[in-house]
Amino acid sequence: MGIIQRFKDIMTSNINALLDKAEDPGKMIDQYMRNLESDLGKVKAETASVMAEETRSKRELDECTAEIDKLQQYAEKAVMAGNDEDAKQFLAQKSSLVDKQASLQQAYSLAAENAGKMRQMHDKLCSDIALLDSRRDAIKAKVKVAKTQEKLNKMGASIDGAKGNLSAFDRMEEKANKMLDEANAMAELNKEPKSADMDALKSKYDSQPAAAVDDELAALKAKLGK
Structure with missing residues (x-):
């Protein structure tokens, strides 16, 4: 049945597409849940349609079977009444309905099989959604912890960088002090004694x-x- 395979493909493509572009697992799981809820609505509608088809096929089959039984009874009554020609007509009509009954039986069997598959898909999807929903909070909590750790890692790297900057400032200050001392010494050497002194x-x-x-x-x- 095409609808069953189509929804299998939809549900598979949903998670695969999200995984391919996932950057934030927390957002991804929320989006995936929304997709599943949307798919569940579609599956419910299709399941109801297929189940309705099963019911209709079963009703047609039952009506045909009931009509065959009536014709059989009429044929028997006609024979008992000595009206063989009437019995033949009833049996001929019954024969045509028997062929129809076989076709209706085949249609009903297929409809019942499809309805069973759709119900299984519906129930499985409901179960998956319930399971994922129960795990969603745990997944998002892990994502939150991971993001906090990532921030701490970045802060640690910034602090280490600041330490390196302080060390560089110390070296620059030491160099500046040395330059000042040298300049003062040179000024002292360049100073000439006054004649008055x-x-x-x-x-x-x-x-x-x-x-x-x-x-x-x-x-x-x-x-x-x-």
Whole structure:
């Protein structure tokens, strides 16, 4: 039956298409569930249609069988009444209905088989949806934990990168300090002594002999009573 294979293909293609482009399992499972719910609605409609066909085929078969039984009874009554020609007509009509009955029986058997398959598909799909729905929260919880861990991993990488930046800043500061020390040293070396300072330094030592002469003169005067 084409409808059964078609819905098998639909349900298979749904999950395969989602898996091919899946980036977020949480979103994927939600989309898959929506697809399954949509498929379930279609399967229900088709199942009802096939079951209705089974019921119609069974009704036609039962009506045909009942008519055959009536013709058989009429033929028997005609024979008992001695009306063989009437019995032949009833039997001829019965023979044509027997051929129809075989065709109706074949149609009913096929309709019943299709209805059984559709009911099985419907029940299996309902069961799958219930199972997946019970697992959906667990799947989404795992996805949430995985995303949290991923964020932590990125934060850890950022912190490690910041440590590396701090180390680089330390090296740059050390280099800047060295450059400043060298510049200060060079400035000290380039500094020339002032001439006024040198004159003051010389006068310090030039004055010492004059002071010694004055002291000696004072001592001599004291000795002479002057």
